[in-house]
Amino acid sequence: MENSTPLSYKGAGVDIEAGDEASSRAFMAARSTYRPEIIEKSGVVLFDARFQNYRHPMLIGGSDGVGTKLKIAFMTGRHNTVGIDLVAMCVNDLIRRGAEPLVFLPYFATGKLNTEVAEQVSEGVAEGCRRANCSIVGGETAEMPGFYAPGEYDMAGSCFGVVENDGIITGESIQPGDIILGLASSGLHSNGYSLARRAILPHYALEDTPSELNGQSLASALLEPTRIYVKSVLAVLKTGAVINGLAHITGSGFRKLYKIIPKELSARIDSESWTIPPIFKLIQAAGNVEQAEMFNTFNMGIGFAAVVPASDATAISALFAQHGEIAYQIGVIEKR
Structure with missing residues (x-):
């Protein structure tokens, strides 16, 4: 043809x-x-x-x-x-x-x-x-x-x-009693958006400014870029600080810690040891999402974690603070 x-x-x-x-x-x-x-x-x-x-x-x-x-x-x-x-x-x-x-x-x-x-x-x-x-x-x-x-x-x-x-940091040197330091995230980062959209968008328009967000638009909160931890983490490592394990807290939340923790150990996280950003609370309320589901999906305000000896935890937290990070002592390593 x-x-x-x-x-x-x-x-x-x-x-x-x-x-x-x-x-x-x-x-x-x-x-x-x-x-x-x-x-x-x-x-x-x-x-x-x-x-x-x-x-x-x-x-x-x-x-x-x-x-x-x-x-x-x-x-x-x-x-x-x-x-x-x-x-x-x-x-x-x-x-x-x-x-x-x-x-x-x-x-x-x-x-x-x-x-x-x-x-x-x-x-x-x-x-x-x-x-x-x-x-x-x-x-x-x-x-x-x-x-x-x-x-x-x-x-x-x-x-x-x-x-x-x-x-090379593998997590093999992690021991019971080590402290888990959590570095604050900038928001959702780049994970959990399928659930976030399903929870929020039926109730809010992206240009809305819910009171929970303190004047920030929903669009701005959802598009807040993922925090990059490269310079601060490398700066702390260059001081010779003892860091036994590092984890990028992304999809599936704190379950990422189990990629680095030896199988005979576990991580106990105190969810009240840091301030959870408002965007997560808004998602939970709008979508009636259970607390366990929130922690299994989102970073909940902690974007990166460092496992360090208990004796060094306060000093290493201060080092992260010197390089612009908000570091919380969020948990401890225990025997499984």
Whole structure:
């Protein structure tokens, strides 16, 4: 069957020029993240991997995404913070092993590319990398017509870092009596949004300012970017502080501690030892969510945890405070 109109890639829904423009803008944002080890050669971004500050460097990597928090960005048209979330979810996972994040590679995919939206996302990714002292060295922007709903996109990222061989934190040295320090989160971070949306959106509009949020809009509370703990954790580790285990408290909440605690031990958490942010209480009340379900889904105000010897807990808490963290003594390690 003949087609009188010649087909083209653009006619099929892929705009190469828009893709080039988005990539160019992303590249300019990426340059603001370059560490001293970055070398550019004819458009190729390279990392000088001699690791002169390490005796026996070990590479470590990880990948993650932002999840359904993106739905809030789509609904509000605010896309400048989800890139920070993307970086945070990756780099916070690396530092729980004591690793220094070095390079980041983002992936952005959509049905029809909107260069302004893509630029907002790219600027967020760059801001996240600046907060983590991590360089964007590549990435991908994909336009896939018919694959995503109009106005929607998805994101993923990969991060690679380095850790001294004898400085890898595995949790194997955790002992009964160790204290669990919890570092305050900035809000929901990037987990539990399927439940959060189901609980809240039938009762509130995103532009509402519930009294529980002290004047903050619901949209702003839900889009508050994930806190990045890289600089503070690395600074504390460099002091020689004894940290037996680190955990990134994300989806499934404090169950993340069981990834690092030896099987013969358990963690006892005192849920009244820190102040739970208002957004969690609003979700619980609006959705009639049981307390156990809240703690099994959300970080509940603690985004990162450090397991330390009891004798050092107060001093290490003070070190975290010096580097901008609010650190609570939230629990103790016990025999199972």
